[in-house]
Amino acid sequence: MSAVSTAEQSTYQAETKFGRFTDFVDQRVGGSGILKEFGRKVFPDHWSFMFGEVALYSFVILLMTGTFLTFFFDPSMAETHYHGSYSPLYNVEMSVAYNSSLNISFEVRGGLFMRQVHHWAALLFVASVSVHMLRVFFTGAFRKPRELNWVVGGVLIILAMAAGFTGYSLPDDLLSGNGLRIIDGVIKSIPVIGTWISFFLFGGEFPGTAIIGRLYVLHILLVPALILLMVAVHLFMVVVHKHTQYPGPGRNDRNVVGYPLGPVYAAKAGGFFFIVFGVIALMAGFFTINPIWNYGPYDPSPVSAGTQPDWYIGWVDGALRLMPGVIGAVDGYRQHFEFIIFGHVLTLNVLLPALVPAGIVFTVLFTYPWIERWITKDDREHHVLDRPRNAPTRTAIGVAGFIFYCVMWAAASSDLIATHFKVSLNDVTYWLRALFFIGPVLGFIVAKRVALALQRKDREIALHGRETGRIVRLPHGEFIEVHAPLNDYKRYRLVSFESPKPLPAQPNSHGVVDRKERRRAKFSTWFFEDRVAPITPAELEAAHAHGHHGEVESGEETKSLSH
Amino acid sequence: MGNHSDGSSTSSSTVATAGQHDEGAFQDPGIPPHRPRLADKDPKAAKRAERQVAVLFIVSVIGTLVFLVTYFAIDLTNTSTTGTIGLQNMLLGIGTAFAMLGIGTGIVHWAKTLMPDHEVSEDRHALRTEEDRQAAVAIADTIIEESGIKRRPLIRNTLLGAVALAPLPALAVFGDLGPRPDDKLAHTMWAPQNGKLKRLTRDPDGTPIKASDVTIGSAFHVIPEGLNELESGKLNEKAKAVVLLMRLNPDELNPSKGRENWAYNGIVAYSKICTHVGCPVALYEQQTHHLLCPCHQSTFDLTHECAVIFGPASRPLPQLPISVDEEGYLVATSDFHEPVGPSYWERDEHERRLDS
Numbered sequence: 065m066s067a068v069s070t071a072e073q074s075t076y077q078a079e080t081k082f083g084r085f086t087d088f089v090d091q092r093v094g095g096s097g098i099l100k101e102f103g104r105k106v107f108p109d110h111w112s113f114m115f116g117e118v119a120l121y122s123f124v125i126l127l128m129t130g131t132f133l134t135f136f137f138d139p140s141m142a143e144t145h146y147h148g149s150y151s152p153l154y155n156v157e158m159s160v161a162y163n164s165s166l167n168i169s170f171e172v173r174g175g176l177f178m179r180q181v182h183h184w185a186a187l188l189f190v191a192s193v194s195v196h197m198l199r200v201f202f203t204g205a206f207r208k209p210r211e212l213n214w215v216v217g218g219v220l221i222i223l224a225m226a227a228g229f230t231g232y233s234l235p236d237d238l239l240s241g242n243g244l245r246i247i248d249g250v251i252k253s254i255p256v257i258g259t260w261i262s263f264f265l266f267g268g269e270f271p272g273t274a275i276i277g278r279l280y281v282l283h284i285l286l287v288p289a290l291i292l293l294m295v296a297v298h299l300f301m302v303v304v305h306k307h308t309q310y311p312g313p314g315r316n317d318r319n320v321v322g323y324p325l326g327p328v329y330a331a332k333a334g335g336f337f338f339i340v341f342g343v344i345a346l347m348a349g350f351f352t353i354n355p356i357w358n359y360g361p362y363d364p365s366p367v368s369a370g371t372q373p374d375w376y377i378g379w380v381d382g383a384l385r386l387m388p389g390v391i392g393a394v395d396g397y398r399q400h401f402e403f404i405i406f407g408h409v410l411t412l413n414v415l416l417p418a419l420v421p422a423g424i425v426f427t428v429l430f431t432y433p434w435i436e437r438w439i440t441k442d443d444r445e446h447h448v449l450d451r452p453r454n455a456p457t458r459t460a461i462g463v464a465g466f467i468f469y470c471v472m473w474a475a476a477s478s479d480l481i482a483t484h485f486k487v488s489l490n491d492v493t494y495w496l497r498a499l500f501f502i503g504p505v506l507g508f509i510v511a512k513r514v515a516l517a518l519q520r521k522d523r524e525i526a527l528h529g530r531e532t533g534r535i536v537r538l539p540h541g542e543f544i545e546v547h548a549p550l551n552d553y554k555r556y557r558l559v560s561f562e563s564p565k566p567l568p569a570q571p572n573s574h575g576v577v578d579r580k581e582r583r584r585a586k587f588s589t590w591f592f593e594d595r596v597a598p599i600t601p602a603e604l605e606a607a608h609a610h611g612h613h614g615e616v617e618s619g620e621e622t623k624s625l626s627h
Numbered sequence: 628m629g630n631h632s633d634g635s636s637t638s639s640s641t642v643a644t645a646g647q648h649d650e651g652a653f654q655d656p657g658i659p660p661h662r663p664r665l666a667d668k669d670p671k672a673a674k675r676a677e678r679q680v681a682v683l684f685i686v687s688v689i690g691t692l693v694f695l696v697t698y699f700a701i702d703l704t705n706t707s708t709t710g711t712i713g714l715q716n717m718l719l720g721i722g723t724a725f726a727m728l729g730i731g732t733g734i735v736h737w738a739k740t741l742m743p744d745h746e747v748s749e750d751r752h753a754l755r756t757e758e759d760r761q762a763a764v765a766i767a768d769t770i771i772e773e774s775g776i777k778r779r780p781l782i783r784n785t786l787l788g789a790v791a792l793a794p795l796p797a798l799a800v801f802g803d804l805g806p807r808p809d810d811k812l813a814h815t816m817w818a819p820q821n822g823k824l825k826r827l828t829r830d831p832d833g834t835p836i837k838a839s840d841v842t843i844g845s846a847f848h849v850i851p852e853g854l855n856e857l858e859s860g861k862l863n864e865k866a867k868a869v870v871l872l873m874r875l876n877p878d879e880l881n882p883s884k885g886r887e888n889w890a891y892n893g894i895v896a897y898s899k900i901c902t903h904v905g906c907p908v909a910l911y912e913q914q915t916h917h918l919l920c921p922c923h924q925s926t927f928d929l930t931h932e933c934a935v936i937f938g939p940a941s942r943p944l945p946q947l948p949i950s951v952d953e954e955g956y957l958v959a960t961s962d963f964h965e966p967v968g969p970s971y972w973e974r975d976e977h978e979r980r981l982d983s
């Protein structure tokens with residue numbers, strides 16, 4: 065037996081010291097196998113794949129700067145008097161947490177810089193996660209087999225917001241305390257258990273002396289650990305699935321075309337980390353973020369007009385602003401949105417805007433892959449992305465959702481909009497209330513029209529070539545613009561997509577078409593009826609036979625687009 | 628099919644739509660041929676790129692030095708004004724930025740100009756083969772069979788029961804996260820103590836306010852007498868008790884029944900805690916007699932007992948009944964007659980109790 069196992073061992077002897085060292089490690093961890101598997105793994109490249117990288121890198125930067133901050137930050141809410149070097153606050157009564165944040169800013173060398181990098185990285189982190197998610201949505205990268213990774217991404221975006229909010233609250237300045245007060249008010253509106261949750265969260269009445277310490281544990285331990293776990297799962301799945309690729313010559317659902325990991329891809333991706341870090345450092349050096357010394361310590365009494373939460377909380381705050389609490393005149397008919405039911409308070413003016421828009425956004429977010437799967441009955445694996453224009457209805461849904469979000473986001477700045485454009489604040493609110501409902505619908509319609517128009521333009525180009533801007537006069541006197549024909553590679557990019565037709569209701573295994581299936585067919589019609597088909601070789605031939613100018617009818621089949 | 632050159636697109640475009648499937652699609656021409664870059668063809672260009680990369684790395688070294696010099700040369704201990712700190716922060720930013728961007732752009736430039744940029748294609752493999760699936764099912768069956776969990780339902784059911792109950796203590800131990808709410812939210816420091824009415828005092832210094840100090844059009848930020856002397860829980864009490872004091876022409880107030888003597892000579896006091904979600908309502912527009920909450924712009928009308936006239940709040944701000952004591956200082960004749968601040972599930976119950 066021992067003879068067999070020794071016979072299998074390699075007799076390789078490394079020559080250099082370094083060689084002997086790597087060989088030692090390799091024999092114990094099997095590094096050769098790992099390098100063989102991953103060293104030349106192919107990664108497709110595209111600028112839009114960068115957002116996920118930015119997210120990952122800003123998270124790494126958050127871990128590094130955050131760890132530095134923990135060495136100096138003290139999350140206690142005990143009272144103290146400030147004796148640091150920032151004279152306007154000298155001897156002011158404040159919490160130890162706020163005091164230590166001031167000391168990080170003014171006493172610890174480089175401390176202000178670390179706070180600035182941490183905060184800018186946090187803003188960039190949530191922003192890049194969000195844009196990354198939009199990229200995945202609009203290109204259809206969430207389709208089979210990546211639905212679960214889309215869900216992991218959704219969890220990550222919620223965790224990112226949680227990380228940001230818990231961090232924003234830590235310095236215990238006037239603004240962060242006000243943010244907590246709003247959260248407390250929202251929590252209290254929850255039926256039955258709201259008051260209890262509030263008391264359990266704050267360890268008694270607001271603000272109490274427990275909340276900063278509790279948020280601290282969430283902020284530096286629980287939430288980052290969960291993010292780390294989710295990021296690991298996320299990236300593991302990316303490796304298992306292999307990256308998606310944009311359509312183009314040589315690319316299909318059975319292969320992956322791009323650059324080998326080592327050296328080019330690794331160099332570009334690794335170098336990019338330093339670029340992200342450098343850009344954040346520049347922002348931190350030049351643009352002040354969260355100057356907590358200007359706000360003063362938290363106090364439930366002072367005014368704070370014109371202040372803004374961090375951008376990713378804005379949409380929730382904006383939703384709170386949009387909801388009217390009462391409608392009607394003070395001394396005439398009045399409808400309150402707070403109801404007393406069997407002696408208990410249901411305060412819908414807070415509960416509805418806090419729960420419903422976020423509920424809609426996250427429900428659609430988490431279920432969308434399955435919604436589309438159900439409508440299209442598409443069970444194939446997709447590794448080639450859709451260009452957004454080639455999936456007009458999905459693109460329109462995404463734009464509608466984006467506008468829904470942006471209206472709420474804008475509402476969080478309604479007072480700034482009003483003062484900046486010198487209009488009445490109430491009017492801004494009325495307009496935004498209208499846009500809250502109309503905006504997504506308009507966005508849907510416009511986005512769909514634009515996508516279809518772009519598709520038609522693609523057809524034009526695929527058929528007749530690119531416009532060169534050069535005008536020539538034909539012998540019989542007509543002026544035409546010269547079109548440069550596309551080569552096969554460029555043309556393939558414009559024609560290699562699917563344009564499915566609505567899928568009529570199918571009978572089930574008992575041979576009947578049930579109600580659910582008929583509903584699905586209706587959705588399918590809605591999803592696919594406006595379509596532009598890619599050109600076919602026959603069409604191209606026909607176009608060429610007619611010479612290189614003029615137009616060919618667009619190959620669309622729509623209910624409403626008849627010109 | 629119509630005339631191709633007149634630009635009209637007919638809807639009878641059967642050619643274009645009749646089945647992208649049967650008419651055949653375009654042949655995939657394959658990965659485009661590699662186009663050599665300048666540095667691939669010209670050794671001089673390659674040499675130049677090499678030098679550029681090296682320069683970028685040197686820029687990084689300079690950035691690191693800038694950082695270190697800034698860190699050690701700028702002394703915060705004796706001269707630290709916001710100016711020097713701002714300067715140090717900016718120089719640290721510039722140093723870090725050069726240090727990082729130098730490395731980053733250097734590596735990317737190296738990769739883009741000098742490393743091979745041939746696109747390669749790799750096959751994808753099925754995430755799961757049928758063969759694997761069958762093997763896995765067989766293994767799972769063996770595991771279940773050997774454990775005997777299916778054959779011995781008594782074990783299975785008792786285990787399920789035990790596992791279902793076991794987390795309960797883990798929930799129960801959070802019982803001490805906070806105290807019972809009881810009716811803490813319903814009471815504030817304004818309640819008279821041992822029959823002594825609380826004076827209205829200025830926020831933050833706590834000096835009492837004479838009725839004669841309050842001129843028409845003026846507004847005071849008010850805290851209860853004794854708040855500043857509290858040993859603990861000062862912010863908790865302040866978060867409930869802060870009040871806005873204003874004086875209007877008495878004719879402009881429209882007190883409802885039972886509230887006629889809650890004001891004193893046109894001086895009224897209202898809770899400053901927004902009934903929406905609790906921000907301080909601290910903007911007073913003298914001309915319109917409106918109070919505005921800066922958080923979500925709820926607007927309250929002083930002339931209508933602070934009824935909501937705009938924004939997301941649904942209830943008026945609670946009024947604090949006031950009068951003057953024998954020395955002419957303003958006092959609260961009782962606590963608020965309803966809980967202040969945002970609504971909560973038990974609020975109505977508390978309000979009924981306070982009112983009776």
Ligand code: HEM
Nearest residue numbers: 130131133134137165183186227228231232235284288354
């Ligand atoms: C995961 C993503 C994270 C986000 C989005 C985030 C966000 C934030 C934000 C917005 C602040 C307020 C900063 C300010 O202006 O002072 C903050 C503060 C802080 N964060 Fe983070 N953070 C993250 C991770 C971490 C980690 C991993 C740690 C530590 C291991 C950490 C430690 C701290 C500390 C100690 C503070 C308080 C420092 C101060 O306010 O002076 N953070 N965080």
Ligand code: FES
Nearest residue numbers: 901903904920923
């Ligand atoms: S807290 Fe006053 S309007 Fe929301």
